[in-house]
Amino acid sequence: MLDSVIKVLNDVRKKTPLIHAITNNVVINDNANALLSFGASPAMVVSPDEAYDFTAISKALYINIGTINDEIRHTIINSTLSAKEHKVPVVVDPVGCAAIKSRVDFVKMLLKIGNIDIIKGNVGEIKVLLGVETKVRGVDSLDDGNDAPDVCYELANSINTTIVATGKFDYISDSRRKIIVKNGTEMFTKITGAGCTLGAIMAATRAVCDDSVLAALTALLAVNIAGELAAEESTLPGTFRTKFYDYLYILNGDLIKERAKFEEIGGKISETF
Numbered sequence: 001m002l003d004s005v006i007k008v009l010n011d012v013r014k015k016t017p018l019i020h021a022i023t024n025n026v027v028i029n030d031n032a033n034a035l036l037s038f039g040a041s042p043a044m045v046v047s048p049d050e051a052y053d054f055t056a057i058s059k060a061l062y063i064n065i066g067t068i069n070d071e072i073r074h075t076i077i078n079s080t081l082s083a084k085e086h087k088v089p090v091v092v093d094p095v096g097c098a099a100i101k102s103r104v105d106f107v108k109m110l111l112k113i114g115n116i117d118i119i120k121g122n123v124g125e126i127k128v129l130l131g132v133e134t135k136v137r138g139v140d141s142l143d144d145g146n147d148a149p150d151v152c153y154e155l156a157n158s159i160n161t162t163i164v165a166t167g168k169f170d171y172i173s174d175s176r177r178k179i180i181v182k183n184g185t186e187m188f189t190k191i192t193g194a195g196c197t198l199g200a201i202m203a204a205t206r207a208v209c210d211d212s213v214l215a216a217l218t219a220l221l222a223v224n225i226a227g228e229l230a231a232e233e234s235t236l237p238g239t240f241r242t243k244f245y246d247y248l249y250i251l252n253g254d255l256i257k258e259r260a261k262f263e264e265i266g267g268k269i270s271e272t273f
């Protein structure tokens, strides 16, 4: 099973997929550097006039609504339509939708006009998309995540999209499979945009892998294990951030094999892929 994960990791490095990333202003440079370290080729094309054609030539589209405005909304709509037309996989990061209601409506509109392969948010954001009560502070989730496996499962079922909910533990569901990933480090809560970086990396894994659950699992293991390794060498956020990018570059199959901690809830992971 881990062999499938490692193949996805190696395929990103081999194929260097072009990722059209429409991400937020806070993390735009971090996301570009993370994608480069991981072996993908990022391009942050944000003009509404350029979006349709650029998505058409990309291997995946990453949409992050963290600092959305009128212009970016148009960019995202044009890219979403292009992705559907040209069969480009799409990962959506609904940043802030738990605190700003209009963002929920925007994500639901994207689901109507496009083919969204994965929605990845923190537990608070995913719960709000399902209409379940939660606790957040702005873009951060304060939810304990106890019912996250069921929430992911129900949302995946109702919109036919793979769902990833992050926090101390991370959960994936495509309505058929429910997976928990236990890797990670609390240091991720001390830097901005750890979730955004995860989303960008997930677009890179989805670009080389048609199975959205396997792509999501590979991105979660890669990011969280790179974070663990970085945290073992740094106790301060600034150093952690730098080392995290280094380990996205250093990461290989052996490190993943040594450290991966995940299981299928109510099933046998070995039969999943």
Ligand SMILES: Nc1ncnc2c1ncn2[C@@H]1O[C@H](COP(=O)(O)OP(=O)(O)OP(=O)(O)O)[C@@H](O)[C@H]1O
Pocket: 095, 121, 122, 123, 139, 140, 141, 166, 167, 168, 169, 170, 183, 184, 185, 186, 187, 188, 189, 191, 192, 193, 194, 195, 196, 197, 198, 220, 223, 224
């Ligand atoms: N307490 C924790 N322990 C271990 N790993 C964590 C913890 N909190 C977050 N992570 C990891 O950090 C990454 C980002 O998750 P998080 O839920 O913080 O996303 P987010 O709130 O969307 O982030 P951001 O808005 O800062 O981009 C995930 O890979 C997750 O596993």
Ligand SMILES: Cc1ncsc1CCO
Pocket: 024, 026, 027, 066, 067, 095, 139, 192, 193, 196
């Ligand atoms: C801090 C912040 N504000 C809007 S987006 C963002 C990055 C983390 O989601």
Ligand SMILES: [Mg+2]
Pocket: 122, 139, 140, 141, 189, 195
């Ligand atoms: Mg966070």
